[in-house]
Amino acid sequence: MVSMSNSSSTPSPRALTQDELKTLVGQAALEYVVPGEWVGVGTGSTVNKFIEALGSIRHKIPGAVSSSLASTERLRALGIEVREANEVDWLAVYIDGADEIDPRGCMIKGGGAALTREKIVAAQAERFICIADASKQVPVLGKFPLPVEVIPMATTRIISQFAAMGGRAVLRMAGDKPLVTDNGQHLLDVHGLKIDKPLGFESLISQWPGVVTVGVFAFQRANICLLGTDAGVQTLRFD
Numbered sequence: 001m002v003s004m005s006n007s008s009s010t011p012s013p014r015a016l017t018q019d020e021l022k023t024l025v026g027q028a029a030l031e032y033v034v035p036g037e038w039v040g041v042g043t044g045s046t047v048n049k050f051i052e053a054l055g056s057i058r059h060k061i062p063g064a065v066s067s068s069l070a071s072t073e074r075l076r077a078l079g080i081e082v083r084e085a086n087e088v089d090w091l092a093v094y095i096d097g098a099d100e101i102d103p104r105g106c107m108i109k110g111g112g113a114a115l116t117r118e119k120i121v122a123a124q125a126e127r128f129i130c131i132a133d134a135s136k137q138v139p140v141l142g143k144f145p146l147p148v149e150v151i152p153m154a155t156t157r158i159i160s161q162f163a164a165m166g167g168r169a170v171l172r173m174a175g176d177k178p179l180v181t182d183n184g185q186h187l188l189d190v191h192g193l194k195i196d197k198p199l200g201f202e203s204l205i206s207q208w209p210g211v212v213t214v215g216v217f218a219f220q221r222a223n224i225c226l227l228g229t230d231a232g233v234q235t236l237r238f239d
């Protein structure tokens with residue numbers, strides 16, 4: 001299911017901070033960028049480290065397809081061309097973080113509210129390279145509240161549907177107003193779920209009317225995870 005190898009990163013005599021682990025995996029991901037090919041870029045604090053590193057090899061790629069306005073801004077600030085997903089047919093790799101990753105490479109994503117565009121760009125890529133610090137590795141998905149992007153008029157019914165399966169869905173706020181995603185929709189964070197069959201779960205929730213995107217990435221699971229640990233970057237390969 002998963003095979004593991006360690007990179008040559010020098011082990012540190014002290015525990016690395018989460019920020020340092022993110023930097024390690026962000027830099028390690030450069031190895032998976034294919035020269036001459038557009039690269040799919042995710043969203044979040046770990047990806048921000050990757051974007052910084054990508055700046056150093058920007059002359060080797062035509063540019064990037066981005067999963068959020070925030071990542072687009074960072075990429076452009078480094079002189080990296082950003083194209084719309086519709087303008088690039090195929091991506092060799094999509095590189096993104098995760099809120100949780102299970103032993104099969106299935107993930108919960110959307111902590112940064114970008115799950116819909118992340119799933120769209122990931123679907124265009126041959127391989128999903130997940131970059132994460134070791135705290136994101138879990139035996140079963142669901143401890144992290146599951147993000148679900150919804151059409152606002154369906155919110156109350158979707159909250160009830162999650163309650164019927166034992167989940168407590170909370171509308172994500174930005175100050176005193178509901179958070180509005182890059183797609184103009186709202187987000188629920190669902191607490192108390194145990195997602196031990198991610199493929200079936202993703203299929204089911206995706207069919208509920210008003211659900212735009214569920215933050216389980218099982219159909220677009222990771223092919224490889226670069227996991228930041230105190231012993232260096234571990235490479236987990238999922239078959």
Ligand code: 5RP
Pocket residue numbers: 042043044045046047096097098099108109110111112113114115118
């Ligand atoms: C954004 C995401 C992020 O990949 C996820 O939240 C992890 O973020 P971070 O690298 O900041 O921990 O899915 O929607």
